[in-house]
Amino acid sequence: MDLRLTDEQEMLRDALTRFIQECYSFEQRRAIVAGGQGFSAEHWRTFADLGWLALGLPEEAGGIPSSFIEPALVAEAFGSALVLEPYASNIVLTSRILDRADNATLRHEALSAMTEGKLRVALAHSEQQARYELDSVRTTARPDRTGYVLHGTKFLVLDGPSAHKLVVSALLAGSIVLFLLDRHTPGLKVYPYRLLDDTLAADVVLEDVHATDAEILTRTDVVALLEEARDRFILAKVAETLGGMERVLQISGEYARSRSQFGQPLFKFQATQHRLAEMFVEVQETRSILYCGLANIDSGTPSRRRAVSAAKVVAANAGRIVGGLGIQLHGGMGMTEEYSVGHYFKRFITTEKLCGDTDYHLARLAAA
Amino acid sequence: MNFGFSPEDDAFRAEVRAFIRAHLPPDVALDVHHWYNPKLSNYRRWQRILSERGWGAPHWPKEYGGSDWSPVRKHIFMQEIYAADAPDAGWQGMFMLAPVLIEFGSQAQRERFLPPMLRGEELWCQGFSEPGAGSDLANLKTSARLEGDEYVITGQKIWTSDAVHCDWGFFLVRTDSTVKPQRGLSFILVPTNAPGLTFRPIHSIDARSELNEAFLEQVRVPKENLVGEPGMGWTYAKFLLEKERTTSAFLYFNQRQFARAKAIASQIRVNDVRLIDTPSFAQKLARVEADLMALEWSVLRILAGEKNRHNLDAVVSALKIRGSEMQQRVTDLQIEALGPMATRRYADAFVPGDSPSEGPDWPPYTIGPANLFLNTRAATIYGGSREIQKNIIAKLVFGA
Numbered sequence: 001m002d003l004r005l006t007d008e009q010e011m012l013r014d015a016l017t018r019f020i021q022e023c024y025s026f027e028q029r030r031a032i033v034a035g036g037q038g039f040s041a042e043h044w045r046t047f048a049d050l051g052w053l054a055l056g057l058p059e060e061a062g063g064i065p066s067s068f069i070e071p072a073l074v075a076e077a078f079g080s081a082l083v084l085e086p087y088a089s090n091i092v093l094t095s096r097i098l099d100r101a102d103n104a105t106l107r108h109e110a111l112s113a114m115t116e117g118k119l120r121v122a123l124a125h126s127e128q129q130a131r132y133e134l135d136s137v138r139t140t141a142r143p144d145r146t147g148y149v150l151h152g153t154k155f156l157v158l159d160g161p162s163a164h165k166l167v168v169s170a171l172l173a174g175s176i177v178l179f180l181l182d183r184h185t186p187g188l189k190v191y192p193y194r195l196l197d198d199t200l201a202a203d204v205v206l207e208d209v210h211a212t213d214a215e216i217l218t219r220t221d222v223v224a225l226l227e228e229a230r231d232r233f234i235l236a237k238v239a240e241t242l243g244g245m246e247r248v249l250q251i252s253g254e255y256a257r258s259r260s261q262f263g264q265p266l267f268k269f270q271a272t273q274h275r276l277a278e279m280f281v282e283v284q285e286t287r288s289i290l291y292c293g294l295a296n297i298d299s300g301t302p303s304r305r306r307a308v309s310a311a312k313v314v315a316a317n318a319g320r321i322v323g324g325l326g327i328q329l330h331g332g333m334g335m336t337e338e339y340s341v342g343h344y345f346k347r348f349i350t351t352e353k354l355c356g357d358t359d360y361h362l363a364r365l366a367a368a
Numbered sequence: 369m370n371f372g373f374s375p376e377d378d379a380f381r382a383e384v385r386a387f388i389r390a391h392l393p394p395d396v397a398l399d400v401h402h403w404y405n406p407k408l409s410n411y412r413r414w415q416r417i418l419s420e421r422g423w424g425a426p427h428w429p430k431e432y433g434g435s436d437w438s439p440v441r442k443h444i445f446m447q448e449i450y451a452a453d454a455p456d457a458g459w460q461g462m463f464m465l466a467p468v469l470i471e472f473g474s475q476a477q478r479e480r481f482l483p484p485m486l487r488g489e490e491l492w493c494q495g496f497s498e499p500g501a502g503s504d505l506a507n508l509k510t511s512a513r514l515e516g517d518e519y520v521i522t523g524q525k526i527w528t529s530d531a532v533h534c535d536w537g538f539f540l541v542r543t544d545s546t547v548k549p550q551r552g553l554s555f556i557l558v559p560t561n562a563p564g565l566t567f568r569p570i571h572s573i574d575a576r577s578e579l580n581e582a583f584l585e586q587v588r589v590p591k592e593n594l595v596g597e598p599g600m601g602w603t604y605a606k607f608l609l610e611k612e613r614t615t616s617a618f619l620y621f622n623q624r625q626f627a628r629a630k631a632i633a634s635q636i637r638v639n640d641v642r643l644i645d646t647p648s649f650a651q652k653l654a655r656v657e658a659d660l661m662a663l664e665w666s667v668l669r670i671l672a673g674e675k676n677r678h679n680l681d682a683v684v685s686a687l688k689i690r691g692s693e694m695q696q697r698v699t700d701l702q703i704e705a706l707g708p709m710a711t712r713r714y715a716d717a718f719v720p721g722d723s724p725s726e727g728p729d730w731p732p733y734t735i736g737p738a739n740l741f742l743n744t745r746a747a748t749i750y751g752g753s754r755e756i757q758k759n760i761i762a763k764l765v766f767g768a
Contacts, residue, residue, distance in 0.1 A: 128709075156711070191727025195712060203727045327749075328745075328753075331749050332526065336572055336579075354708060
């Protein structure tokens with residue numbers, strides 16, 4: 001076992017740190033939120049130029065093959081600044097689905113465009129009744145003369161509003177299949193909204209949407225494929241939470257030093273010291289469970305499930321403690337939209353409720 | 369000891385419930401249901417209805433429009449108000465200022481201010497905290513200097529809830545900087561339209577903006593607006609915050625939000641089973657319910673004037689700690705029930721009953737819980753933070 005980063009990984013981390021320092025102060029982030037697009041297209045181009053959108057993707061599509069450590073480093077750095085750009089939903093989630101798809105033509109075209117930063121793809125799979133179950137799909141694809149007609153409603157399509165194409169799941173003759181559809185396909189409507197963490201999601205309504213055979217992305221073992229890709233996405237979100245928590249720890253420590261009440265810095269009160277120490281413990285445990293996840297992410301289904309569910313549960317709990325105590329320590333300031341600490345809490349809570357909450361993952365862990 | 373409600377109490381509950389059902393406007397109740405802190409125009413409407421019935425301020429002495437109800441009946445009344453999603457927004461005036469005016473104010477102040485407060489015509493905000501004086505309230509800097517018949521006030525306040533919609537504010541100001549910090553403070557009443565007084569809304573993480581900064585630049589008020597004695601502000605503020613803490617169990621709020629968590633959990637199905645019927649969620653509800661039952665009896669013990677062998681202020685601090693944490697737990701249950709549907713951001717501008725945006729409908733019960741969950745992060749901060757309450761207990765019970 002060697003837990004040191006390689007030189008290349010160190011360089012990646014340094015580049016990420018520089019980007020965050022130069023381009024992603026809390027004020028710069030606020031400006032992106034105020035722009036209403038949910039992300040900055042300029043930053044997305046920068047990510048492509050720096051090769052971050054190619055990490056972990058196949059070489060023949062312009063990718064840079066890597067372990068999952070590289071995407072995790074990106075996610076952790078992005079988490080520290082609450083980056084809004086749809087990195088994990090594209091480069092960890094949908095690119096993985098594309099990479100493992102049957103349709104070689106679609107796969108190659110889409111992945112090549114994604115690594116260049118020219119194409120963003122969102123997963124339109126969840127439906128309201130499903131809660132977190134991956135096999136609950138009511139959207140239908142009915143064969144007709146020219147191909148298929150799709151009907152249904154998808155919800156919580158993460159980063160849907162900024163996507164050019166959607167991976168849409170539908171029931172075809174009793175099995176779930178995935179289509180890759182252009183967002184401007186007639187009959188397909190995207191209804192955007194904001195989430196608590198200021199990222200955008202969408203509901204997608206499909207009414208008489210015509211699709212051809214060539215738009216079928218994959219029809220083999222779709223649920224297993226989705227589950228594996230979702231596990232990677234979850235682990236990236238765990239890394240993101242970790243990055244965010246490290247930052248909350250830093251912000252809180254600085255605030256406790258600078259804020260005085262009763263004639264001394266908050267930092268001098270033992271109650272404050274203990275709170276900061278409790279937060280520190282949570283951050284340590286989350287880094288450990290992330291490593292556990294990284295060690296198992298490419299292993300067989302049962303151990304991957306166990307590790308990812310454990311990581312999700314540990315990170316969710318830690319996020320609540322660190323984010324919650326972070327707000328408490330800041331007092332009223334922590335409640336304001338103009339100050340960063342509350343936004344970290346909102347990101348942690350949003351992450352907790354997506355892709356399976358704690359109950360869901362405890363059950364999955366117990367069953368694995 | 370007699371722990372029961374009498375048949376007369378039960379009849380009283382039925383009477384209150386029937387009145388609310390007949391008179392609470394449905395749009396007002398819906399506003400409270402979704403946004404927990406309703407538009408103040410709605411509060412004014414409802415307060416007028418209550419005061420016409422003679423129920424505008426049950427906890428005040430009879431001669432000022434209060435009721436002669438027993439503590440148990442006041443408890444029943446509040447439970448029914450909350451259970452029906454009726455507004456309870458005017459508490460800064462009704463529960464904080466009014467007791468101070470009644471105890472320490474002049475007859476002229478009581479006659480001037482209590483009747484319009486009772487009818488919901490004048491709403492009050494509170495100006496205590498300052499950027500440099502939160503938990504450390506005695507450290508506040510805003511000053512009031514006597515010039516002839518007027519006080520001239522200069523300084524800054526923060527976290528002034530609802531200020532831009534209120535008519536008056538009660539402020540804690542420094543009238544003497546030569547004495548011990550607590551001795552130099554006074555309690556003064558300022559109209560919110562006074563020249564030199566401006567407010568800046570503070571946007572909060574729950575997508576609301578009811579908090580404000582208040583800037584006082586040479587604000588002049590007649591010296592009659594000072595309550596009680598100059599230099600006694602600290603004593604009055606403590607008196608008032610203790611009143612606040614008695615209500616800071618937020619029992620009725622907590623009971624309402626717990627009921628709402630159950631209602632949400634009974635409407636959501638997971639693999640065709642109602643969430644409320646799944647063992648894991650049922651146990652989660654039960655765990656909170658157990659503590660909520662204890663909280664209710666903690667309130668009842670105080671209401672019934674139980675002779676506690678411990679210092680009552682310490683008991684009240686315990687109530688504040690548990691009541692504020694309970695607010696976070698009951699709203700947490702709501703977002704636990706919502707699961708992924710808790711992640712959607714609903715903003716203040718949304719009018720209840722309208723569709724929040726184009727697109728597929730989300731169930732109406734998804735509107736509000738996440739905002740409320742975020743809002744209740746403040747419960748362990750305001751009105752004396754959790755840390756301050758623990759210090760009080762350590763000091764009063766253990767002599768720390």
